[in-house]
Amino acid sequence: MESPVCTETFPIDGCVKSTSKKSKTSRSVESDIESLYKAVPQLAKTFRIIDKIGEGTFSSVYLGEARMRDGSRDMFALKHLIPISHPTRIAAELQCLTVVGGRENVMGVEYCFRKEDHVVIVMPYMEHQAIIDVIGLLSFEEVRLYIYHLLKALRHIHQFGVIHRDIKPNNFLYNRKAKTFALVDFGLAQGTADTQIKLLKDLLGIRKAQRPVFSERNLNSCTSAASTTKQANKTESVRPGDLSNRRFPSARGGPASVRTQKPQRTAQQTFTCSCFQTDRVCNVCLARKQQVAPRAGTPGFRAPEVLTKCPNQGTAIDVWSAGVILLSLLSGRYPFFKASDDMIALAQIMTIRGSRETGRAAKAFGKAVLCSRELPRLDLRELCETLRGRRPLPDDEVPPVTDCKDTDIDGTGKTPAPLPKGQDPTPGEKPWSGLHDERGWDRVPDEAYDLLDRLLDLNPNSRITAALALQHPLFKGL
Structure with missing residues (x-):
């Protein structure tokens, strides 16, 4: 999506050497800004990137200035999404900002730039x-x-x-x-x-x-055992004893242990796991219903x-x-x-x-959540x-x-x-x-x-x- 707001082109060198209101950008930030211009070159035609103002696991946020058609200069937040993100995930975030954003205290989106697998979402900057x-x-x-x-x-x-x-x-x-x-x-x-x-x-x-999510720490019971079969190599066992030995602070100063488990619902589920502290995964663990549970x-x-x-x-x-x-x-x-x-x-x-x-x-x-003492x-x-x-x-x-x-x-x-x-x-x-x-x-x-x-x-x-x-x-x- 090309931006129609800018009436001048900012040279890359001038952008990298720019100074923010608070302090001069560090060398690492200057390097990041230069890399962003190379990854998405059309940004240079619209924005003078001033500083890096945020960094997370999946994105970095930059402060950019653009000259509008009426001669005024507006500040924008440029969110550069990490290229490893799933394309549908990136598109979904953009759609959320487009459909839901811009009102009721929800940030909206102004423009979006894309070059190959690099995406930059441009939003109004809010101090x-x-x-x-x-x-x-x-x-x-x-x-x-x-x-x-x-x-x-x-x-x-x-x-x-x-x-x-x-x-x-x-x-x-x-x-x-x-x-x-x-x-x-x-x-x-x-x-x-x-x-x-x-x-x-x-x-x-x-x-x-x-x-x-059996490869994560599954709180329905707990995790994990080595396996000697191909199927077991892909699926770690869920072992009910691991978390019971862990200690956590209680409100009264004494130790308290907490563990969670899936409630027993049928007669079949009353069978006891037999693979705990062994090098195999038992049939009871393999028979557990597969469960997808987001933890984001x-x-x-x-x-x-x-x-x-x-x-x-x-x-x-x-x-x-x-x-x-x-x-x-x-x-x-x-x-x-x-x-x-x-x-x-x-x-x-x-x-x-x-x-x-x-x-x-x-x-x-x-x-089912079990605690070793009452809090x-x-x-x-x-x-x-x-x-x-x-x-x-x-x-x-x-x-x-x-x-x-x-x-x-x-x-x-x-x-x-x-x-x-x-x-x-x-x-x-x-x-x-x-x-x-x-x-x-x-x-x-x-x-x-x-x-x-x-x-x-x-x-x-x-x-x-x-x-x-x-x-x-x-x-x-x-």
């Missing part, structure tokens, strides 16, 4: 701040507005049958000063059964035709049904991710969950939502106020979140000193409410934690939808 840089400065009202606009974007894409699959602050651009928002990066998007995006339907067919997304934001490889995943996984973002904003901790694998991630969720509740929810969508469900208000420093922490307790990056929640670099030992807050007054906070953190309504509870519903079937969440009392007046 924004990283959430890690502003989380300690946000008022409660700003948090309320942020979540409202995020849910607005989710409602919009879900109406088209689009599951984003990678909802996180880095993909929801936020300009604090202008109060503007934009949902970006549909590179992992999938379609629901009734999606209106044709190419997402094609991707759904491609994914179903792919081999099952960013660690820390994956829903329980994703972590347990539930095959039927819908728009509810985006809502869960929105709930994790709200949990971070209310507690002042980002990232809130940080785990090295799915089992640790599931254990961390249990420390917040409870082990019994997690097991009950997993059973509802056809999974109680925590009160979300108490948790967030404790982490934000508005509630004294008991001597015998530590925050249940592990590996969180501390942030300056006060704006002063200090956490308010706890109440003297034995001194209770004024009767009828919330703990720490005597510390006035001009940003409103001493007046967070119960509705905020009620919505958080509904967004973090462990059962995707009863989890609130984005459309219903927008009607929540928390957003009255918006």
Whole structure:
């Protein structure tokens, strides 16, 4: 698709040597920009590429300037897709931006350039701040507005049958000063059964035709054994004992182990696996139903049904991710969950939502989750106020979140000193409410934690939808 906007050609040398507003581009960035011009030479006729502003697993994003026909100069974000991406995947992302984008806080697309296997998607550039840089400065009202606009974007894409699959602050651009928002990066998007995006339907067919995920760590039981047959060489065994020996932190400081397994549904499935710790794959493991279960997304934001490889995943996984973002904003901790694998991630969720509740929810969508000890469900208000420093922490307790990056929640670099030992807050007054906070953190309504509870519903079937969440009392007046 050729661009009609530019009236001048920018020389490549001038582009590579250009300087951004913040700092001069490094040599590696200059090299990347030069490589991009060589890969897609028609870009030089339209854009002066200024800097590299983002890099992910499947793409890199550059800041480019174009001179418009009226003489003005506009800034654009140029997303260069990694050539190894499947052509249908690239086309599906472009179609999502074209059909769904451009309104309701969803980023649109302006132009697209292609040269052989190199594709560059051109989008409007939106100046924004990283959430890690502003989380300690946000008022409660700003948090309320942020979540409202995020849910607005989710409602919009879900109406088209689009599951984003990678909802996180880095993909929801936020300009604090202008109060503007934009949902970006549909590179992992999938379609629901009734999606209106044709190419997402094609991707759904491609994914179903792919081999099952037995070569990954299968959380339905666990993985893997060597094989002496050709069939066994292609399919690793699912061994029920591996995860039971792993240890994970619990909310009360003691070790807890978590494992998931597929519930026994028939008499045939009551047979015991006999290949554990052997060099073969038994018939019980080979007879297991093949299962395709996507796990795309960013660690820390994956829903329980994703972590347990539930095959039927819908728009509810985006809502869960929105709930994790709200949990971070209310507690002042980002990232809130940080785990090295799915089992640790599931254990961390249990420390917040409870082990019994997690097991009950997993059973509802056809999974069994076992924990070595019972973990109680925590009160979300108490948790967030404790982490934000508005509630004294008991001597015998530590925050249940592990590996969180501390942030300056006060704006002063200090956490308010706890109440003297034995001194209770004024009767009828919330703990720490005597510390006035001009940003409103001493007046967070119960509705905020009620919505958080509904967004973090462990059962995707009863989890609130984005459309219903927008009607929540928390957003009255918006």
